[in-house]
Amino acid sequence: MEPFQRVTSIPTPFLRDNVDTDVIIPAEWLKTVSRSGLAKGAFSSIRTLENGDPDPESVFNQPAYKDSQILVAGDNFGCGSSREHAAWALADLGYRCVIAPDFADIFASNAFKNGILTISLDADIVAELAAEGEAGRALVVDLDAQTVTRADGQCHPFTLDPFRRRCLLEGLDEVGLTLQNHGPAIAAFEERQKLEMPWLYRG
Amino acid sequence: MSNPETLYDKIWRRHEVAKSDDGSALIYIDRHLVHEVTSPQAFEKLELDGRKVRRPDAALAVPDHNVPTTDRSQKIADPLSKKQIDLLRDNVKRWNIELYDMLDSRQGIVHVIGPEQGFTQPGLTLVCGDSHTSTHGAFGALAFGIGTSEVEHVLVTQTLTLKKSRNMRVTVNGILPKGVTAKDMALAIIGKIGTAGATGHVIEFTGDAVRSLSMEGRMTLCNMSIEAGGRAGLIAPDETTFAYLKGRPFTPKAGQWEQALSVWKTLYSDDDAVFDKDVTLDASEIEPQVTWGTSPEQVAPIGAVIPDPTIFEDAGKQEAASRALAYMGLQPGMPLESIAVDHVFIGSCTNSRIEDLREAASVLRGKKIASGIKQALVVPGSGLVKHQAEAEGLDKVFLDAGFEWREPGCSMCLGMNPDKVPPGARCASTSNRNFVGRQGPGSRTHLLSPAMAAAAAITGHLTDIRTIARLEEGAA
Ligand code: SF4
Numbered sequence: 001m002e003p004f005q006r007v008t009s010i011p012t013p014f015l016r017d018n019v020d021t022d023v024i025i026p027a028e029w030l031k032t033v034s035r036s037g038l039a040k041g042a043f044s045s046i047r048t049l050e051n052g053d054p055d056p057e058s059v060f061n062q063p064a065y066k067d068s069q070i071l072v073a074g075d076n077f078g079c080g081s082s083r084e085h086a087a088w089a090l091a092d093l094g095y096r097c098v099i100a101p102d103f104a105d106i107f108a109s110n111a112f113k114n115g116i117l118t119i120s121l122d123a124d125i126v127a128e129l130a131a132e133g134e135a136g137r138a139l140v141v142d143l144d145a146q147t148v149t150r151a152d153g154q155c156h157p158f159t160l161d162p163f164r165r166r167c168l169l170e171g172l173d174e175v176g177l178t179l180q181n182h183g184p185a186i187a188a189f190e191e192r193q194k195l196e197m198p199w200l201y202r203g
Numbered sequence: 204m205s206n207p208e209t210l211y212d213k214i215w216r217r218h219e220v221a222k223s224d225d226g227s228a229l230i231y232i233d234r235h236l237v238h239e240v241t242s243p244q245a246f247e248k249l250e251l252d253g254r255k256v257r258r259p260d261a262a263l264a265v266p267d268h269n270v271p272t273t274d275r276s277q278k279i280a281d282p283l284s285k286k287q288i289d290l291l292r293d294n295v296k297r298w299n300i301e302l303y304d305m306l307d308s309r310q311g312i313v314h315v316i317g318p319e320q321g322f323t324q325p326g327l328t329l330v331c332g333d334s335h336t337s338t339h340g341a342f343g344a345l346a347f348g349i350g351t352s353e354v355e356h357v358l359v360t361q362t363l364t365l366k367k368s369r370n371m372r373v374t375v376n377g378i379l380p381k382g383v384t385a386k387d388m389a390l391a392i393i394g395k396i397g398t399a400g401a402t403g404h405v406i407e408f409t410g411d412a413v414r415s416l417s418m419e420g421r422m423t424l425c426n427m428s429i430e431a432g433g434r435a436g437l438i439a440p441d442e443t444t445f446a447y448l449k450g451r452p453f454t455p456k457a458g459q460w461e462q463a464l465s466v467w468k469t470l471y472s473d474d475d476a477v478f479d480k481d482v483t484l485d486a487s488e489i490e491p492q493v494t495w496g497t498s499p500e501q502v503a504p505i506g507a508v509i510p511d512p513t514i515f516e517d518a519g520k521q522e523a524a525s526r527a528l529a530y531m532g533l534q535p536g537m538p539l540e541s542i543a544v545d546h547v548f549i550g551s552c553t554n555s556r557i558e559d560l561r562e563a564a565s566v567l568r569g570k571k572i573a574s575g576i577k578q579a580l581v582v583p584g585s586g587l588v589k590h591q592a593e594a595e596g597l598d599k600v601f602l603d604a605g606f607e608w609r610e611p612g613c614s615m616c617l618g619m620n621p622d623k624v625p626p627g628a629r630c631a632s633t634s635n636r637n638f639v640g641r642q643g644p645g646s647r648t649h650l651l652s653p654a655m656a657a658a659a660a661i662t663g664h665l666t667d668i669r670t671i672a673r674l675e676e677g678a679a
Binding site for chain 1: 231243247248249283287290355356360361364466
């Protein structure tokens with residue numbers, strides 16, 4: 001996984017509350033077989049007009065946010081079905097960080113597993129950060145310092161689970177961590193189980 | 204004396220590979236069921252990262268969600284479904300994982316084939332990228348659904364980092380009345396505790412009504428524990444469990460069978476084990492159940508009327524009920540029995556085993572489905588269930604009654620394959636989820652038991668199975 005240290009980007013302002021995973025990526029995209037390519041379906045219900053053309057009004061179609069890596073979202077972001085495709089879709093759109101007053105648990109955990117940093121801040125601050133995006137001013141998200149800094153130098157500290165912070169900073173994924181930290185213990189467990197329940201081991 | 208433990212505590216402790224300070228543990232996973240929908244990205248990622256599958260022998264793969272249930276010799280029409288299934292084939296071949304492919308008689312719904320093959324066993328940890336993995340808890344296995352990242356984690360490390368859930372006990376005492384089944388028990392429990400009633404908990408089902416269920420019934424019950432919010436459902440293994448398992452392909456053979464039994468017989472909650480939550484039901488009070496809304500907790504006995512949303516104390520529940528009734532096209536005060544159905548679906552990992560088919564067939568024998576029924580499907584849970592049913596002549600009973608007799612798969616349980624309920628149509632279904640759009644966009648689902656589904660097929664509306672049974676007795 002790409003380590004997450006510091007991201008500087010104009011944030012995409014998207015202050016809608018209770019955006020569920022079906023809005024982030026509709027169910028018809030669940031049939032995909034790859035993590036990449038989901039950007040095409042991401043937010044499609046709010047990005048497209050009824051005739052199928054891109055809606056020029058939608059924030060996700062505006063050139064200013066084309067390369068945005070930070071999404072500033074509303075309360076309870078990522079609620080609904082637990083599909084991991086929601087995190088893949090955001091990653092495929094280029095987002096590395098989502099800032100919102102609060103997140104649905106499973107979404108936050110899926111985002112983390114895919115290298116996306118989720119930051120919870122007070123709703124007032126989130127609204128101000130969205131306004132920065134509307135004004136076309138960049139934010140700096142510094143994971144090491146655990147701060148979000150505005151163009152005018154105002155700085156908002158945030159908290160994060162230390163384990164998640166370390167994984168993101170070092171670009172460690174959970175599989176790698178488990179192998180690194182517990183490889184021998186897993187092998188020892190298997191040796192013991194093989195004696196107690198040999199029928200569980202086939203060839 | 205060591206501390207008294209619940210069954211869940213015991214299985215958990217026996218699978219701890221490492222513990223961390225924050226209360227989570229690295230848990231060894233004994234068995235992994237793999238299907239076509241949630242695995243492709245896991246295989247993709249492990250390959251990208253240059254990793255390998257640690258124990259192909261601990262995994263078993265089967266396509267089920269996308270498979271068509273009609274003629275299997277034809278190509279799959281939907282290109283995306285075809286791609287998922289083709290990819291499953293490539294991946295298992297690449298990693299040497301056993302696969303029951305579409306034309307294999309052992310193919311079927313992942314939660315039907317695991318137990319059927321004896322792959323599911325007491326005391327094991329078992330996972331699958333599917334929430335109804337809780338089904339396997341019927342054998343006293345700790346079984347739960349996982350996401351795609353976790354599928355990858357299990358494939359590579361054979362472990363998962365987990366936080367322990369709390370213990371909950373649901374005791375059902377007494378004897379189920381005639382016409383009342385494990386499905387009704389499951390729905391009645393959900394009706395009582397709600398879809399969040401077991402959130403954060405692993406449920407152990409106990410009591411003589413549970414003990415006297417067959418393995419099929421126990422699977423139905425554990426299957427639905429996820430709909431009560433539980434992380435998993437468990438039933439302590441007993442003679443019924445052992446008798447079911449004996450002689451199945453994956454179960455230990457002579458010599459090792461005794462060794463296995465000696466382990467399995469230690470799998471029960473100690474007398475003074477402490478449960479964080481305790482719920483008790485009287486089986487004799489349970490009536491045939493049917494859902495009226497878009498959540499499994501929106502359920503009532505068949506003799507009831509559609510509730511007025513204002514009877515719910517909670518404002519959220521009131522609103523949910525109003526929304527559900529609008530979606531379902533129903534009004535408060537309507538008797539449930541007056542609701543006409545267009546489709547009948549007997550199948551899914553909840554109710555597609557041989558006993559379920561026998562139960563439905565016994566109601567349908569010598570009868571015809573009502574003229575208003577547009578489609579009535581029976582979809583056996585596996586090829587082996589299908590063969591068994593055919594050997595017993597059940598296929599004839601269904602066909603004569605006007606049902607279609609299909610090939611095994613998830614079918615109409617979810618709108619992912621060609622079997623869908625059309626927008627606005629109403630389906631009496633033996634599956635487990637009545638969510639908005641679950642059986643196809645705009646579909647309206649009423650969950651019920653196989654016997655009740657058969658009864659609805661005959662009369663064309665939701666019907667109390669007990670009146671049909673009484674009519675029979677009267678006629679005889
Ligand atoms: S039958 Fe339905 S609930 Fe069961 S595994 Fe298939 S889709 Fe899921």
